[in-house]
Amino acid sequence: MQEAQNVTPFLAYIDPGSGSLIIQAAIAAAIAVPVFLRSQIARAFRALRRSNGTQPSGGDDATAT
Amino acid sequence: MTRPRPDLRDASTVVDASDGRDGASFRDPSGFVFWRDGRPYRQVQHAFAAEWDAFSASDLKRRLVDRRLLIPDEPADIGLAAAPGAHAVVRPERIDFVSYPFEWTFGELREAALVTLDLQLEAMADGWSLKDASAYNIQFQGARPILVDSLSFERLEDGAPWFAYRQFCEHFLAPLALVARVDVRLSDLLRVHLDGVPLDLAGRLLPRRSWLSFGLLSHLHLHARAQVRHAANLDDGRSARQARLPRARLEGLIRNLRSTIAGLDWDPAGTEWADYAEHTSYGERATAHKDRVVDGLLREAPGSRVWDLGANTGRFSRIAAEAGRTVVALDIDPAAAERHFRSIRAEGRTDILPLVVDIANPSPPLGWAGTERRGLLERADADAILALALVHHLAIGQGVPLPMILDLFADLGPSAIVEFVPKDDPMVRRLLSTRRDVYPDYSLEGFRAAASTRFEILREAAIEDSPRVLFLLRRR
Numbered sequence A: 001m002q003e004a005q006n007v008t009p010f011l012a013y014i015d016p017g018s019g020s021l022i023i024q025a026a027i028a029a030a031i032a033v034p035v036f037l038r039s040q041i042a043r044a045f046r047a048l049r050r051s052n053g054t055q056p057s058g059g060d061d062a063t064a065t
Numbered sequence B: 001m002t003r004p005r006p007d008l009r010d011a012s013t014v015v016d017a018s019d020g021r022d023g024a025s026f027r028d029p030s031g032f033v034f035w036r037d038g039r040p041y042r043q044v045q046h047a048f049a050a051e052w053d054a055f056s057a058s059d060l061k062r063r064l065v066d067r068r069l070l071i072p073d074e075p076a077d078i079g080l081a082a083a084p085g086a087h088a089v090v091r092p093e094r095i096d097f098v099s100y101p102f103e104w105t106f107g108e109l110r111e112a113a114l115v116t117l118d119l120q121l122e123a124m125a126d127g128w129s130l131k132d133a134s135a136y137n138i139q140f141q142g143a144r145p146i147l148v149d150s151l152s153f154e155r156l157e158d159g160a161p162w163f164a165y166r167q168f169c170e171h172f173l174a175p176l177a178l179v180a181r182v183d184v185r186l187s188d189l190l191r192v193h194l195d196g197v198p199l200d201l202a203g204r205l206l207p208r209r210s211w212l213s214f215g216l217l218s219h220l221h222l223h224a225r226a227q228v229r230h231a232a233n234l235d236d237g238r239s240a241r242q243a244r245l246p247r248a249r250l251e252g253l254i255r256n257l258r259s260t261i262a263g264l265d266w267d268p269a270g271t272e273w274a275d276y277a278e279h280t281s282y283g284e285r286a287t288a289h290k291d292r293v294v295d296g297l298l299r300e301a302p303g304s305r306v307w308d309l310g311a312n313t314g315r316f317s318r319i320a321a322e323a324g325r326t327v328v329a330l331d332i333d334p335a336a337a338e339r340h341f342r343s344i345r346a347e348g349r350t351d352i353l354p355l356v357v358d359i360a361n362p363s364p365p366l367g368w369a370g371t372e373r374r375g376l377l378e379r380a381d382a383d384a385i386l387a388l389a390l391v392h393h394l395a396i397g398q399g400v401p402l403p404m405i406l407d408l409f410a411d412l413g414p415s416a417i418v419e420f421v422p423k424d425d426p427m428v429r430r431l432l433s434t435r436r437d438v439y440p441d442y443s444l445e446g447f448r449a450a451a452s453t454r455f456e457i458l459r460e461a462a463i464e465d466s467p468r469v470l471f472l473l474r475r476r
Helices: A002-007 A020-053 B008-013 B048-054 B057-067 B107-124 B165-181 B184-192 B199-205 B208-214 B214-230 B233-242 B247-262 B282-302 B317-321 B332-348 B391-395 B403-412 B424-434 B444-453
Strands: B030-034 B039-043 B072-075 B086-092 B128-132 B138-141 B144-147 B152-155 B307-308 B326-331 B354-358 B384-387 B417-418 B455-462 B469-475
Touching: A002 B138, A002 B307, A002 B417, A020 B057, A020 B086, A020 B214, B008 B184, B030 B199, B039 B048, B048 B057, B048 B086, B048 B152, B057 B107, B107 B128, B107 B144, B107 B165, B107 B184, B107 B332, B144 B391, B165 B184, B165 B199, B165 B208, B165 B214, B165 B247, B184 B307, B184 B332, B199 B214, B199 B307, B214 B247, B282 B317, B282 B384, B282 B455, B282 B469, B307 B317, B317 B326, B317 B354, B317 B384, B326 B332, B384 B403, B391 B403, B391 B417, B403 B417, B403 B444, B403 B455, B417 B444, B444 B455
Parallel strands: B307 B326, B307 B384, B326 B354, B384 B417
Antiparallel strands: B030 B039, B039 B086, B072 B086, B128 B152, B138 B144, B417 B469, B455 B469
């Protein structure tokens, strides 16, 4: 009960809409997928370069997207 | 046909009832705006005391106010409280002229949307969140949008979704997408749907191609489907309240929404008036002379506020602003007003506010009891109105008799600078080329007679190299 009250403060006076709350997690997950994939690809590239004996180009590829 | 002549200047400052409560400030139980002696105050209720005190003392508020993203306020005597339950009373800075989203240009609505999301991102970084995202909470100072509701901030609870997501999408995303992807005239939907354009309606009006945009697909089309699927089901309501997403994910969602909005664009061309300024009928000499005459008459007209009716892309609004006036620039044409807004924005001006308004069909009072969103005429606060190259459009284009036109001008302000364009002017000949001339009173003499019923004619100046005449009028 306490938990439920915390989740929706009674001062949230506008109707957030059930569908609008539920869909946010799904959309946010979909947005996060490409970001995750990009960071994995970048990591793979770095690993590849290291194994080829070249220096990584510096900077943080994973977060530079 | 005698009409009452209310003092509109008073009506524009103090709204509604005995306690002076603002007619638009009643939904949020955290507090409300009220008016005393023509100044706005905000009362904060006990129920919101903890959030208010924390936000007021926060670095976030200081930063947002410093950057002119949030309206500044100063503490006021709590004895001024307009109703029981007051925790605090503050005096916010006053907005020059209150405008509404359905009067904004596309660019203004988009700027308001972007500033709302920027506020949300900045708030989230400090552990706060906007509890509402109403377009009516944004006002314009010239080209600069600012959040006027300092009660909108609540502490962000970890893992909670954004409660204002729906409101944001309906107030901003849907109308912007409709203008960018379908037709600028669909922005009129905001005048009917005061709480934003329903997403399912927007979804039906948008072309199929819009499903190919990730932003529109997710925030609008799938969002609309989710609303329909989960509507009015109590169990869904309960599970929705337990919906969770990590803060980084929520931030990603808001950033994606922001880039979706930023990616919506509209080319202000192809409407009736978009190229009007470039296609006026008279030569350089007449134009230069008209500029000088308008400037001279403006300097003779007293006061600081000018309403430029039929402002087009703002040539004369600018002259008024350069003469030290603040200008509300109204034009029926969304493309002309948009161009005007873009040029003002490029210069960072805060003294001209372009709006899309049809002076022959001004914004009516809307919302609860007809007092929530005030009509344009109730908001009239001009010291002087400019009506240049406008009267012939109203008299011949719209068929409004001259005395009625002058009557409206007199209701809008105590002084008026009006241009009369006679029938032998090429622009009027063009208007008459497709209709029968049923306007026998439309003449310089007829104009003088009509003006004299409500005004004193102080000056009359013929424009060189043109049959046009400018008048400086003072209300009787």
